[in-house]
Amino acid sequence: QTKTLHIARPEKGKTLADFQNIYNSIAEKMKSESAYDDGTGYGPVLVRLSWHSSATYDKNDNSGGSYGGTFRFKKEASDVLSKGLENATKFLDPIHSEYPWLSHGDLYTLGGVTALQELGGPKTPWRPGRVDTGPETVPAHGRLPIPEGNASYVRNYYDRFGFNDQEVVALLGAHILGKTHLKNSGYDGPWDDDTNIFSNEFFGNLLERKWTLEKNAASNMQYNAKGGIMMLPTDYALVQDPKYLKYVKKYADDQDAFFSDFRDIYVKLLERGISFDDSIEPLVFKTLKEQLK
Ligand code: ZEM
Structure with a gap:
């Protein structure tokens, strides 16, 4: 069976500081829109978006996963099991306009990492390098789990x-x-x-x-x-x-x-199917709170 190759190619010339700026923009927007969903805020739905944009992965042919950022296409986002996630993509659209050099796969996964850390979760190292792919790389619906299962x-x-x-x-x-x-x-x-x-x-x-x-x-x-x-x-x-x-x-x-185990498996989920060169250092972001100190 032929396997899809997903080679990480980080946004050129960008450093930890550039990605920390994006983290901060997402985290500040979460704070200013904290009334969403009766006061829950956008954090949870951002974590869920990072999951669904990775959940199309199949180890058998290395297809799907977060690499291509294909959740931006209706073809993928229209899965009935993803209802509600339009709130997360709408939340992130202005972030992408602010940083148009960022790939959608990087945006959706960084959104999850930001939300997780801001909600008190573990420090989660994140690597850039996902590259937008076209609608032809969207797998057919059927790769998301159903809640009725045993x-x-x-x-x-x-x-x-x-x-x-x-x-x-x-x-x-x-x-x-x-x-x-x-x-x-x-x-x-x-x-x-x-x-x-x-x-x-x-x-x-x-x-x-x-x-x-x-x-x-x-x-x-x-x-x-x-x-x-x-x-x-x-x-x-x-x-x-x-x-x-x-x-x-x-x-x-x-x-x-x-x-510690959640951090490890969440990183693995967000990076499934992607080959990262050894030179691509995992980035660890400061929370908004830590930056006040
Ligand atoms: Zn969820 N999830 N999920 N999930 N999920 C929902 C909401 C959220 C399953 C599932 O059917 C549902 C993972 C795995 C699985 C989050 C994160 C992660 C909802 C409710 C359902 C039905 C959606 C709604 O009504 O708005 C199933 C069957 C799963 C695997 C067996 C994994 C893995 C996750 C992250 C790592 C989060 C944060 C939410 C809450 C979203 C929100 O809007 O509040």
Whole structure:
């Protein structure tokens, strides 16, 4: 089988300072538009955009992934499973106008890294070099996961990326951020009271709350707990499968282990399928708060 080659070619002549400027523009815009989604702000939907723009990856032919920035095309963004992400691309459009030299793949992944760090998540090294590709490189719909799946669905799904059980559990800890919206996905509610603070509470909630499987207003089955928090069937699968459960317990107990493992698998997700030359240094950005000091 022929494999698509995705060779990183960083924007010419740009340094850490240039990318830190973009980080700052995104972070400042998040701050000034913090009322979005009833006060959650844009952070979670930016993290989700970074995920969906990477989630088309297939290890078998190295197609899809974040490299080509193809989420900018209707052909990709119109997938029903991506409803709501137009809010994230609209948020980032003016950032791209400010920095037109930045590729869309770099923009969408840097948006996620910025949001993650600003919401209290781990420092996440990021490498530039994605290059825009054309609409002919958009894979057919069908590469995004459905929320109805059980543990074997989730395991089989992430095998397409080459991710193991530990990596999958760490990655899904991102579902501490934001919420599900009936009008987007047909699911309803947040995963935690705090929708915009990154932590290991997704795992604590999974283990400690009393979950009831109920039909929501869109007739989809979801797990609900007191206080109006929820889990998707794919989230709940992590406590139903003993091999996943082991890592759920570990991350619930050890926030540092979660932060470090989440960072590693998130970087891997955002870079899947891309060949980076050794000379391309990972960039580590300062948060807005750190820059005040
Ligand atoms: Zn999500 N996700 N996701 N996810 N996701 C939603 C929202 C968010 C799945 C899924 O079906 C859904 C990952 C993996 C998987 C985020 C990040 C990451 C929603 C709700 C659904 C239905 C959308 C809505 O209604 O607006 C499934 C099935 C997944 C894998 C099995 C991974 C991996 C993520 C990041 C690393 C985030 C941050 C949100 C919240 C978005 C928001 O607007 O608040």
